[in-house]
Amino acid sequence: MSRIIYIGFVLLISISESFCQQGDLGRKVSELGRINSMPGTSALGDSLYWNIVKERLAIVPYLINRIDDSSRTNAHVELFGGDFTLGDICYSALQDIIPEIPTLQLIRKSGCTDPDNGYWNYWLFLRKDAQNRRKFKKEVANWFAINRDKLIWVNSKYNPNQDNKFPNPAGGYYKLKK
Numbered sequence: 001m002s003r004i005i006y007i008g009f010v011l012l013i014s015i016s017e018s019f020c021q022q023g024d025l026g027r028k029v030s031e032l033g034r035i036n037s038m039p040g041t042s043a044l045g046d047s048l049y050w051n052i053v054k055e056r057l058a059i060v061p062y063l064i065n066r067i068d069d070s071s072r073t074n075a076h077v078e079l080f081g082g083d084f085t086l087g088d089i090c091y092s093a094l095q096d097i098i099p100e101i102p103t104l105q106l107i108r109k110s111g112c113t114d115p116d117n118g119y120w121n122y123w124l125f126l127r128k129d130a131q132n133r134r135k136f137k138k139e140v141a142n143w144f145a146i147n148r149d150k151l152i153w154v155n156s157k158y159n160p161n162q163d164n165k166f167p168n169p170a171g172g173y174y175k176l177k178k
Helices: 002-034 047-053 056-065 086-097 103-109 120-128 130-150
Strands: 072-076 083-085 151-155 172-176
Touching (some): 002 047, 002 056, 047 056, 056 130, 083 086, 103 130
């Protein structure tokens, strides 16, 4: 009988820890709205951002869940102008965790019909309409569901999204198995 109580107690603690971690990851993603500086052409960005990226695949569902969040932040978008939304920051973190996410392909699948604007399509399409953000979120979630088990971790001192010019505080990224 005491063995059953012990096993029950261990299970209860395990479930509690799992819920606490899930709540903690969700809170961390919500805090991304406080970021003032993003990684870009000339800087590493806010450490809060990299603390999220360091969570690796565990944080990905939480980031995907917030892609459609259009809450404005104080982080300025270099080269394209305007400010990041919380959803943009979440997607940027996803790209630093999994650089091979095919952004432009997913934008097209979401309904963007202008193939000639390159990465401008991301900014123009998502800023145009909240429905576009929801469609894009769905495409990203589908891509991740299909590819999650094909991802492998690559240790790297440099950030591949910044042409390996800047250090990668997360220590690496995921890529698709070939």
